[in-house]
Amino acid sequence: MTVTATGYLNWAISKYHDLRCDLATSGTPRIGAAEVGAPEVVDDFCTWEALSKFVAEREGWGADEVTAASGATGAMTLACAALLSPGDRALVERPAYEPLEHIPAAFGAAVDRLDRREQADWKLEPDVVRAALRPGTRLVIVTEPNNPTGTFSAPETIAAVAAVAREAGARLLVNEVYHRFHGAPSCRRADRGILVADSVTKFEGLGWARGGWLAGPADVVRRARDAQVTLSVLAPSSAAWARRALTLPALAERARRMASAEKRAVVARWVAAHPRLSWVEPSAGIFGLIRVADPPDLLALAERLLASHGLLFAPGHFFGVPGTMRISWSAEESCLREGLGILGHALKR
Known part of the structure; x- marks a missing residue:
């Protein structure tokens, strides 16, 4: 058996923690054993x-x-x-x-x-x-x-x-x-x-x-x-x-709340407001893939925003789609809006 290093997971394990604005996690936020x-x-x-x-x-x-x-x-x-x-x-x-x-x-x-x-x-x-x-x-x-x-x-x-x-x-x-x-x-x-x-x-x-x-x-x-x-x-x-x-059942109810259509609509409006951005909007779920026209180095941008704002998204090259970002709306809506604002400002530079 020959095992190849997984670049995305090695990167994610080192970054996906202690985030202020988590636009990266592709699931319901962690729930602890005690809960x-x-x-x-x-x-x-x-x-x-x-x-x-x-x-x-x-x-x-x-x-x-x-x-x-x-x-x-x-x-x-x-x-x-x-x-x-x-x-x-x-x-x-x-x-x-x-x-x-x-x-x-x-x-x-x-x-x-x-x-x-x-x-x-x-x-x-x-x-x-x-x-x-x-x-x-x-x-x-x-x-x-x-x-x-x-x-x-x-x-x-x-x-x-x-x-x-x-x-x-x-x-x-x-x-x-x-x-x-x-x-x-x-x-x-x-x-x-x-x-x-x-x-x-x-x-x-x-x-x-x-x-x-x-x-x-x-x-x-x-x-x-x-x-x-x-x-x-x-x-x-x-x-x-x-x-x-x-x-x-409470865990399923929590998941549906975190993946609400209202939060997806927040992302959809954000994409529509930025001329460089486009996507195929999912019909439901908790994340989507956003294409960036004339993209900067998105990995470098992700790491810069992590260092400066505690914000993280998943660069699409990890999934075989350079020039894109996977954005999750699993965070609370206030955090989601703040994170999208920071990211949108960075993409205008």
């Missing part, structure tokens, strides 16, 4: 099965179609471990969260890129997927809603992409960690052959717990569970905290 309330059991591996069973019953899936994982990224790692061998190919979306490219490569797969087109509102296009598939492609990897654009493909489109992948001998793996911000059901409602990764890190705000799950056809999930045991990548406490979070 969630401790699970009854955190020190027994029975928590893996308890989380899997809870998710399966909630979604109407078989118990053998779900396995606990270390967040959505851990779930995608298990899927790649189950399905990829050296010499296989994986088709990975672009723009994308950087680990989506590195994880299949770590298992020896050659990685091809699936370009989402801005002209198509960054949404999946089955014909584009078909054209990008190559002999030996075993896995098509996407995020719905997409990170960093925030746009969400229609369920029938996702099902069509799954069918295109299946015809080519591949499977569709969807990171759907943001779908609940859109009030949308799992992609597996459209096609039970789809593999999905999800977690409580983004919507519920328990990034520190690293609790998630992989769902898919039973034969793949069985191999993923074997990989979990072999790789030892999930603490019992992670699964316990995830199950606890999923039982608390």
